[in-house]
Amino acid sequence: MKFSLPQLPYATDALEPHISKRTLEFHYGMHHQTYVNNLNNLVPGTKFENADLETIIKEADGSIYNNGAQVWNHTFYFSSLSPNGGNAPTGPLAQAIDEAFGSFGAFREKFSQAATTLFGSGWAWLVKNRNGKLEIIKESNAGNPMRNGMIPILTCDVWEHAYYLDYQNRRPDYIEEFWNCVDWDIVGKRF
């Protein structure tokens, strides 16, 4: 199976001023594309030649895992954001967030804390754990919670390439702006 770069669901300048056009051009056009290219170069002749990304995330190791998971993670991240973001969750997701974290505000604080304190490169995740409960977790590098049987609901990329052109060392500022881009209609549908 040949992997391809999914289309970005909005223009590269659509998330300004929170995430710049330049950042998205590199992040989507270069980093995401490179993971796709690397994966396509790596899988021929391996048992993952015809595998889908989810299988790769659950079963592969080393470079195939890293590139496969990074393809999936970026697609998921970009499709959680939109120019109509910054709203609040509604319906069953809002209820589940209140149950798990007390309130939407408390959830945001806890998620931001996880994203801020992940040391090095990686991802902060809101997941449905094996018991069906919402949970916030951190994963290093290409880490993806599906590998541990959890279902991703939302993610924030905290590799420095996700924010360095716009915010440099100020990761907390990026995370604050990230909330202005999260489209809870999309995230709620996933849930």
Next chain:
Amino acid sequence: MAFELPKLDYAYDALEPYIDARTMEIHHTKHHGGYTSKLNAAIEGSDLDGKSIEELLANVSRHSTAVRNNGGGYYNHNLFWKVMAPDAGGKPEGELLAAIEKEFGSFDQFKETFNNAAATRFGSGWAWLVKQNNGKLVVGSTPNQDNPLMDVSELKGTPILGLDVWEHAYYLKYQNKRPEYIDAFWNVVNWDEVARRFETT
């Protein structure tokens, strides 16, 4: 006694065009400065207060994650600034060159091995030229702010040359092109300092 952020031996723009002034300033004042203050906060008032950075790293498995991450970040950047200089680059000489040629075949083969270690470190980390306890040179990499002095590190020995491949080290100028940053690095390697570390280790 608190650890202090060392001053650089050269101006922020001194490594231009290979490493730009803005990157140097943010890297030194914000990133290195951040590791320094967080390391001090992590050890203040504890029985670790007063120990040398080398002592802290040698037994880092017994300390908190904050000491590992920030102690590593403090030490690694101290070394990084010293092994670079303006009007530097070129080749090592004397004993160090002989040791490199003995271990890697040639200086160019050593560079290729080091470049590969730096380019393939996935995520954040460092590439190193290390002098092992038996005197042999070895090239490798460590994740995040780990280093070969740490008891938790697979790669062990005394680092004599280090290259920061966290994205913050190169993203403003090179973005996704880490290999171009690695190539540029060779133009600012301070081989006199690397040789001094090799000879005194």
